[in-house]
Amino acid sequence: MRRAAMEMTGAGVSPGAGCGPAYLVGVAVPEPPLGSRHDGDGDAEIARAEASVERVAADLEVRGEAAGGDAQDVLLAQAMIARDPVLAADVAELIRLGTTAERAVYEAFMKYHDLLAEVGGYLGERVADIDDIRDRVIADLSGVPIHGLPGEAEKPYVLVARDLAPADTATLSKEVVAAFVTEQGGPTSHTAILARSMGVPAVVACANATSIMDGTLLLVDGTTGRIVLEPSEDEIHAIVRAATVRGTVLASATGPGATLDGHRVSLLANIGGPQDLPSAIHHGAEGVGLYRTEFLFLDREEAPSEEEQEAAYRQVLDAFPGGPVVVRVLDAGGDKPLGFLPPIEDEPNPALGERGIRILRIFPEVMEGQLRALARASKSSSARLHVMAPMVATAEEARWFTEAVHAAGLSSAGIMIEIPAAALRAADLAAAVGFFSVGTNDLAQYLFAADREVGTLRDLQDPWQPVLLDLVALAASAGVPCGVCGEAASDPALACVLVGLGVTSLSMGAPALPWVRATLARHTLDQCRAAAVAARSAPTAEAAKAAARVHLPGLVDLAV
Incomplete structure (x- = not known):
């Protein structure tokens, strides 16, 4: 009897399946000795x-x-x-x-x-x-050689590395490389970008990938993140066939987001700046659901000028004529300190200190400059600009922000729902703003008192936690449009649940958009609502996921 094949998992970031012998790429450049001194010149x-x-x-x-x-x-x-x-x-x-x-x-x-x-x-x-x-x-x-890649090979191989250098992989082709596997990276890493542009399956964030022995036959599913070591012929045929079917299904999922019975759900992209636009457009984003403007401000001794900001904002607005663009004003503090602002003293726990809208109230001139730049950028654009504030906890904070947005000549002001207090009193906050956007990552962090950067607390950060879904339901039923822009939106099954809770838009990393679009298109609004009820009734995150899937039969076709 054949021994069962070993498996590893990571994050699939480039669809398709590839099979070949593993080739491990190591980093051969040693760290220069500490304290090294030159001869004085x-x-x-x-x-x-x-x-x-x-x-x-x-x-x-x-x-x-x-x-x-x-x-x-x-x-x-x-x-x-x-x-x-x-x-x-x-x-x-x-x-x-x-x-x-x-x-x-x-x-x-x-x-x-x-x-x-x-x-x-x-x-x-x-x-x-x-x-x-x-x-x-x-x-x-x-004068030492940089690590390189193999030359001619008898058949395509699977490149395995801690991470891959774009300079080494950019000129490779599908004829040379069957797949990429890395220990590090994410959906927007350059390994992912290059793999997708080459049409090569890729799995990133695969723990212990570099422990794989050179020459081990690997079967890589770049959609599910599954890696099979020494697969059988039957396993190879099954996974390649499933990948081909999924690719066909995804290719057919085009156009605006909607359920099977025509209920519209805007499918938007999370971006950090103009550099993310090509991926968003390629994957069919209808607009932007979260523009993280802090990336314009980080690692600078002086704030970017209003002219520099205006140019960056206009580039994003112009990419989506007639579509929604939701811009989050500067979200600083905590893990995102700014060099041009005085440090906040005596904060033993910055995650619970002066951050988000609290920083903006201390330094309102920074936000006011952003709002002026946004107002000028939007004048020549047909995109529908919406501006939102981060880390809002009270109705008073929401009113302060809305007044500032309107004073700058902008019409649409909203807030992030990232603090349990805001979700619990969502009806009060809805009276002060035009829309909500739920940030499930921070909302889970504060709900469970579980630092999102601590891997051992990952279970408490699971967006399938029923109590987290309860808070999303409160926000979605408060009477204003409510989107989700946290990682929860990128899970195709959970996206259906969120729509069932009443969420009106979903924003995510661009590569996830085809999956969510295809999954929604296979389910009715009633099925989504039934899945949401089942998930909220479950005792654990794992049980919630299983209960929801019972009502979402279309997931089988997509193998998600």
Whole structure:
């Protein structure tokens, strides 16, 4: 009898199935020794560092031109990071203090690595880009080879790595690579972007992926995130066939979001700035449900000018003529400190301190500048602009924000529902604003007193928790349009439940949009409502998921 195949799971970010022997890519550039000192000629050492950075940036540009398409955009962005004048100044300053070029590059880049990792989200997924540029410059300075990929292979292989460098993978093709598997990354990581542009299945965030032995036959399902080690022929045929069927189903799911019986549900994208627009448009977003404007403000000693903000806002508005664009004003504090604002003193727990709208009330001029820039950007656009405030807890805060929005000449003001108090008194807050947007990630964090960054508390962050669904139901029944922009919206089955609770729009990372669109199109509004009742009646998150699926038979076709 054949031994059952081992399996691993991660996050599927590029659909389809691929099979081939594993090829592990390791990082071969060692960290320069701490305390390394140069011979005293600081100017020569700075010149050496600058020349190395320029060689790396030029090489990235050449690779990008050879690759074209999305890959070129990714590599040109990396080249710009390499040439960043702030990074150059940091390297030069360390060298003037006696540090070698290699160690100065390492320390300067790690400063930004740590900052982006702390911020998380879209910017957190740029950490791999920073690390790759750092390693390439250090390798160039040290005269050691950078890790590479295999040359000719007898058949396509599965690339397995802690993370993959765009410069190494951009010129590969489906004929060479059957699939990508990485331990790190997310839906907006460059591994995901490049895999989708190449049409190569990919699974990221797969724990312990680099423990797979070189040459192990892998079957990778880039839709479900499933990885089978040493699969049988029957398993290969079954998964490839299922992936083909799902691909056909997804390709046929086009147009505005709606249930099987025609109940409209706006399907929108979460973005961090104009750089996310191509993916949103490609995946059929009807508009933007969450524009995280804090990414314009992070890692700056001075706030962006109103002109700079206006240009970024206009670019997003112009991408969706006639569609909704929901902009969240600056959400700072907590894990997103701003260099141009004085630090808030004596905050033993920043997550429960001055953050969100509380920061804006301390520094109203920052928000007022945003609102003026948004008002100017919207004048020449046909997009329907909506502006919302983060971390609102009381009706008084909601009224203050609405008055500020109207004073700036904007008509649509709303709030995030991220604090249990706001959900519990949603009817009171609805009297002060025009719409709600539920942020399920923070709402779960505060509901369960469970830090969303602590992996061991993941079960309490599960958006299927029935009590969390109870709070969403309260917000959705308060009498104003209510969207969901947390991770819950990207789960196709849970999206049906949310619609059954009365949610009017769903906003998510763009790659999830086809799945949610296809799932809604296979179920009636009554089925969604029945699934919602069943989920709320269950005692646990796992039971809620199982109970809801009983009423959602169309999930079987999509294998979600």
